[in-house]
Amino acid sequence: xxxxxxxxxxxxxxxxxxxxxxxxxxxxxxxxxxxxxxxxxxxxxxxxxxxxxxxxxxxxxxxxxxxxxxxxxxxxxxxxxxxxxxxxxxxxxxxxxxxxxxxxxxxxxxxxxxxxxxxxxxxxxxxxxxxxxxxxxxxxxxxxxxxxxxxxxxxxxxxxxxxxxxxxxxxxxxxxxxxxxxxxxxxxxxxxxxxxxxxxxxxxxxxxxxxxxxxxxxxxxxxxxxxxxxxxxxxxxxxxxxxxxxxxxxxxxxxxxxxxxxxxxxxxxxxxxxx
Numbered sequence: 001x002x003x004x005x006x007x008x009x010x011x012x013x014x015x016x017x018x019x020x021x022x023x024x025x026x027x028x029x030x031x032x033x034x035x036x037x038x039x040x041x042x043x044x045x046x047x048x049x050x051x052x053x054x055x056x057x058x059x060x061x062x063x064x065x066x067x068x069x070x071x072x073x074x075x076x077x078x079x080x081x082x083x084x085x086x087x088x089x090x091x092x093x094x095x096x097x098x099x100x101x102x103x104x105x106x107x108x109x110x111x112x113x114x115x116x117x118x119x120x121x122x123x124x125x126x127x128x129x130x131x132x133x134x135x136x137x138x139x140x141x142x143x144x145x146x147x148x149x150x151x152x153x154x155x156x157x158x159x160x161x162x163x164x165x166x167x168x169x170x171x172x173x174x175x176x177x178x179x180x181x182x183x184x185x186x187x188x189x190x191x192x193x194x195x196x197x198x199x200x201x202x203x204x205x206x207x208x209x210x211x212x213x214x215x216x217x218x219x220x221x222x223x224x225x226x227x228x229x230x231x232x233x234x235x236x237x238x239x240x241x242x243x244x245x246x247x248x249x250x251x252x253x254x255x256x257x258x259x260x261x262x263x264x265x266x267x268x269x270x271x272x273x274x275x
Contacts, residue, residue: 023068114227121230
């Protein structure tokens with residue numbers, strides 16, 4: 001998957017990258033692999049693999065990161081959905097939250113996320129997370145850039161809905177980032193930042209976010225506007241909203257226990273809130 005995403009990494013530079021006015025735009029692609037228990041009584045191996053591939057394809061996305069020396073704005077590139085793909089992405093997105101913008105200001109230590117969940121728009125305001133990155137010596141090339149490895153751990157909230165009840169717990173997720181000092185900015189895709197160079201790749205659980213193109217410009221600094229639409233909430237309030245909605249869905253499914261097609265009743269579901 002990574003090789004497929006890593007097409008020609010272009011660089012357009014109007015002079016020295018170390019100029020006083022320094023900004024640009026990076027393009028990233030994300031890919032997520034899916035794995036779930038297989039019920040051999042309901043599907044064949046071929047059907048199982050086909051579903052996995054379709055789900056992974058539905059989660060492939062493209063993003064742009066506009067940045068200057070102090071701030072950045074990360075947003076998804078809107079694309080026309082392929083036939084049969086839009087419904088699957090919509091179903092996954094309704095559970096996880098989708099679209100929107102991620103704004104980071106390293107000077108003001110400010111994080112803003114403008115996102116939509118179940119048709120309602122939220123504006124999450126928070127401080128930038130301190131990842132406590134551990135810098136390594138391992139290197140690799142991403143396009144024409146020499147990148148260094150850094151690792152961190154993050155705490156996530158897990159909510160599982162099963163036929164025998166539901167549980168909420170927390171766990172830690174390992175994050176691996178590759179950054180390049182050749183672009184001396186403490187920025188990166190999504191909510192990630194805090195390294196001595198632009199983050200070119202992030203790996204966490206089954207998801208990889210990879211930079212595929214960079215355009216740098218010293219002549220005119222890009223202005224980065226902070227998003228301001230949606231109901232303003234804290235991180236804790238947003239997490240509580242998601243969990244409450246999951247409980248409502250659980251109650252709906254639970255009320256149909258033993259009913260429905262094939263008498264299967266409530267399915268096993270899970271959601272991980274990693275922000």
